[in-house]
Amino acid sequence: MSVLVFIDQADGSIKKNSFEAASYGAKVAESLNVPAEGIVFGDVKDELSSLGKYGLKKVYHVKDSSLSNFDDQVFTEVIAEAVSKSGAKVIVFSNNFNGKAIAPRLSVKLKAGLVSGATALPEISNGFIVKKSVFSGKAFAKVSIKTDVKIIALNANSYKVEEREGTAEVEDLQVEVPEAKVKIKEVKKVSGEIPLSEAELVVSGGRGLKGPENWNIVTDLAKALGAATACSRPVSDSDWRPHHEHVGQTGLTIAPNLYFAIGISGAIQHLAGVNRSKTIVVINKDPEAPFFKAADYGIVGDAFEVVPKITEAVKKLKNNS
Numbered sequence: 001m002s003v004l005v006f007i008d009q010a011d012g013s014i015k016k017n018s019f020e021a022a023s024y025g026a027k028v029a030e031s032l033n034v035p036a037e038g039i040v041f042g043d044v045k046d047e048l049s050s051l052g053k054y055g056l057k058k059v060y061h062v063k064d065s066s067l068s069n070f071d072d073q074v075f076t077e078v079i080a081e082a083v084s085k086s087g088a089k090v091i092v093f094s095n096n097f098n099g100k101a102i103a104p105r106l107s108v109k110l111k112a113g114l115v116s117g118a119t120a121l122p123e124i125s126n127g128f129i130v131k132k133s134v135f136s137g138k139a140f141a142k143v144s145i146k147t148d149v150k151i152i153a154l155n156a157n158s159y160k161v162e163e164r165e166g167t168a169e170v171e172d173l174q175v176e177v178p179e180a181k182v183k184i185k186e187v188k189k190v191s192g193e194i195p196l197s198e199a200e201l202v203v204s205g206g207r208g209l210k211g212p213e214n215w216n217i218v219t220d221l222a223k224a225l226g227a228a229t230a231c232s233r234p235v236s237d238s239d240w241r242p243h244h245e246h247v248g249q250t251g252l253t254i255a256p257n258l259y260f261a262i263g264i265s266g267a268i269q270h271l272a273g274v275n276r277s278k279t280i281v282v283i284n285k286d287p288e289a290p291f292f293k294a295a296d297y298g299i300v301g302d303a304f305e306v307v308p309k310i311t312e313a314v315k316k317l318k319n320n321s
Contacts, residue, residue: 003029004088005038005056006079008098012045012068016198017094017156019054024121024159025092026055028152031124032090038168039082041075042068052168054161060086060173071180072101080109081175083149095153096197103153113145116153136249136272156197157255157276194228196247201227202256204247204274205235208263208284208303212240217307218262224314230254232264248273263303266291283307 005025008015022038029036035057040048041064048059060082067078079102083091091106093099095117107114115130119140123129127144130152134141196202203222209215222229229245236246247254249272259277263284264270271294274280282295285302292298299306 001032001034002086002088003032003034003036003090003092004083004086005036005092006094006099006102007038007040007051007059008094008096009040009042009044009046012043014040014044014046014051015094015096017096017154019161020156020159021092021094021154022051022054022056023162024152024154025090027121027159027162028090028092029055031121034089037086037088039079039173041078042066048170049167052166053163055164055166056168057166058169058171060171062173062175062177064177066177066180069180069184070098070101071182072098072105073182074178074180075102076105076109077178078175079106082173083110085173085175089149091149091151093151093153095155099153103151107151110149110151111147112149112151113147114151114153115143115145118152118154119158121159122152133276136268137275155255155276157257157278194226196228196230196245196252196254199228199254200257201225202230202247202254202258202277203227203260203262204230204232204264205241205262206232206264206270207234207238208265209235209240214304215240217304217311221260221262221307221311221314224311224318225258227258227260228256232270261291261295262307264291265289266294 003025005022007018026036036055038056038059041062051059093103115132117132118130120131129142129144131142205218230247231241231245233248235241236243249269253273255276257278259274259280261282279296282291282298283303283306287300
């Protein structure tokens with residue numbers, strides 16, 4: 001018996017969310033008095049034995065290069081076989097794009113109970129109960145999993161990455177990899193930008209910026225902070241910014257440590273995508289903007305006057321440090 005953590009990677013590099021999942025899985029394993037193990041697919045550049053720092057005792061590596069391209073159906077079949085071979089009773093995913101695609105399929109295949117959007121360690125004193133966010137983060141629910149095999153998909157930024165001493169044993173896992181039903185003809189990647197899903201700092205803009213010609217105040221602040229840029233849905237719908245920057249209920253859901261909202265009113269659909277941010281700073285000239293109710297810090301003022309001053313202050317602070 002073990003806890004198995006899916007280690008997500010892109011272009012050979014392990015994603016930040018996977019370190020959170022590994023730390024979480026290791027703590028679950030500790031409470032159950034079983035080993036924590038990981039599984040990773042495809043070509044990986046990072047040293048897999050270093051995952052021992054996050055509590056994993058062993059990492060199964062399925063080296064088949066075809067698995068370097070994500071396919072939820074294929075990944076589900078391979079993980080199911082790995083679960084059978086490893087005897088894992090708890091499987092942990094990051095609740096990101098890939099995790100959301102695999103975990104439900106795996107749940108059906110293994111007849112395993114699934115809690116997606118987990119925000120805390122399971123309570124095991126009386127069963128196996130997992131706390132999760134519901135209603136776009138406005139409430140929490142506690143779900144009891146009673147199946148033999150249990151699946152947890154952990155929300156980003158819900159569990160702190162914990163480093164410790166240790167080296168993981170790396171084992172090449174031989175499994176049958178089914179042929180993908182979907183053929184990839186072309187991949188277009190955005191380069192030179194911090195991926196929103198991985199960003200710890202995000203600067204976002206809305207219709208209050210009046211047009212794409214004014215977007216430089218967002219990008220200037222983001223560059224000074226070393227942050228990613230994002231936008232509200234009306235901005236992407238108006239083609240001011242590309243759709244991959246749209247955050248909200250119908251766009252990306254993010255959970256950075258710091259989220260700047262510039263000229264965004266804060267409709268409930270936008271809040272649903274960013275309300276797990278640790279710190280939210282809102283800049284808006286409308287004192288009645290709904291976003292101020294969700295903000296940790298708020299500035300009522302003209303973004304075209306306020307934001308450049310913040311940018312200059314950030315630059316000055318960095319130059320003096």
